[in-house]
Amino acid sequence: MQSVLAAGADLPGSSLAPARAPADDIPVAVPVVASAADEPSGSQAPVVAGDPSEIEDTPVAEAERLHEVFWTAHDNLSLDALAIAWGIKAAQLGELNPDLDRGAPVPEGTRLLVYRHDPEHPPMSIGSPNRGKLRNGMPLPEGPGWRLRTHRPRTYGTTNTIHALVDAFEDFGERYPDGPKIRVGELARRTGGRVPPHRSHRTGRDIDIGYIFRGIDDGEHRWKYMNVRNFDAEKNWALVQELLETGEVQTIYIAKKLQKLLHKEAKKHLPPEQLAALFEYPRTPESPHATIQHWRGHSNHMHVRFQCEEGNRRCRARSK
Numbered sequence: 001m002q003s004v005l006a007a008g009a010d011l012p013g014s015s016l017a018p019a020r021a022p023a024d025d026i027p028v029a030v031p032v033v034a035s036a037a038d039e040p041s042g043s044q045a046p047v048v049a050g051d052p053s054e055i056e057d058t059p060v061a062e063a064e065r066l067h068e069v070f071w072t073a074h075d076n077l078s079l080d081a082l083a084i085a086w087g088i089k090a091a092q093l094g095e096l097n098p099d100l101d102r103g104a105p106v107p108e109g110t111r112l113l114v115y116r117h118d119p120e121h122p123p124m125s126i127g128s129p130n131r132g133k134l135r136n137g138m139p140l141p142e143g144p145g146w147r148l149r150t151h152r153p154r155t156y157g158t159t160n161t162i163h164a165l166v167d168a169f170e171d172f173g174e175r176y177p178d179g180p181k182i183r184v185g186e187l188a189r190r191t192g193g194r195v196p197p198h199r200s201h202r203t204g205r206d207i208d209i210g211y212i213f214r215g216i217d218d219g220e221h222r223w224k225y226m227n228v229r230n231f232d233a234e235k236n237w238a239l240v241q242e243l244l245e246t247g248e249v250q251t252i253y254i255a256k257k258l259q260k261l262l263h264k265e266a267k268k269h270l271p272p273e274q275l276a277a278l279f280e281y282p283r284t285p286e287s288p289h290a291t292i293q294h295w296r297g298h299s300n301h302m303h304v305r306f307q308c309e310e311g312n313r314r315c316r317a318r319s320k
Contacts (some may be wrong), residue, residue: 068113068116069113072142077105078105079094079106082112086114096116097113123204124314125204126203127203128316129200129205132203133193134158135192138158145173145179155186156204160309161187163246169182172242179217182210183223184208185210186208187201188206200305207306208301208302211223211236214230225299225300237266240302251291252291254294259279263279266278277291
């Protein structure tokens with residue numbers, strides 16, 4: 001953490017133009033629906049297609065994270081049904097998993113290859129977050145420290161976005177090995193474009209992440225509105241730190257009332273000049289340029305926007 005937040009260090013987004021309210025976002029997040037099927041059964045060993053390691057119980061392997069991504073069938077479904085649930089063409093899913101019988105249901109627990117890196121056709125963010133699209137989106141892998149929904153058509157991003165998320169989530173898991181698991185909301189479609197009811201989330205650089213709350217975490221897939229009583233400032237600040245440590249964050253949208261709680265926690269670790277560069281609230285002369293900004297509708301989740309890929313001239317960091 002000190003490598004990014006050391007005294008005098010350049011913070012993500014600190015050299016950008018003044019941050020704008022995300023007019024490309026809407027105030028209401030899509031809640032994550034609870035489902036017992038999201039957790040693989042511990043009483044039955046999964047049937048494996050491709051790689052034999054168990055994703056839910058081991059960190060994402062380096063080669064797999066960079067070049068291949070596997071997802072686990074949450075029910076006994078046909079390949080076509082899984083393709084719909086995962087936002088990928090059935091023909092492409094079949095090509096990636098040639099040993100599967102297209103005419104038979106895919107057994108629950110089967111791990112399917114859903115992405116293989118193609119250096120000639122890498123993921124690319126095109127346009128601005130509220131008017132652009134995503135080409136060849138990379139899916140967010142499953143992992144032991146975070147939870148994906150079973151319905152995943154909006155779980156794709158750019159390479160740097162996905163890599164940064166996996167790095168941050170794994171590092172957070174090392175800090176808090178007993179949990180809680182991070183609640184992952186929506187990113188983008190595999191090909192980007194509009195994802196109602198959002199205005200943004202079109203180019204693979206936006207993600208909604210549920211806040212961590214105090215008390216017993218029952219593990220349900222849902223957002224929870226935060227206040228001074230249930231907001232776990234220590235763990236939420238740790239998660240924000242890990243995201244910033246990736247060096248890929250452009251802006252994080254967090255409600256003002258929660259920024260104040262995070263600021264109090266961050267004040268234990270950072271000098272005033274770094275706090276001013278990070279937080280819009282409390283107000284300082286640096287607030288318009290701060291990495292963490294307020295926007296309505298972010299009292300139950302944070303919205304993280306990542307930077308454009310290096311060298312991608314077709315990506316627009318901000319809306320015009």
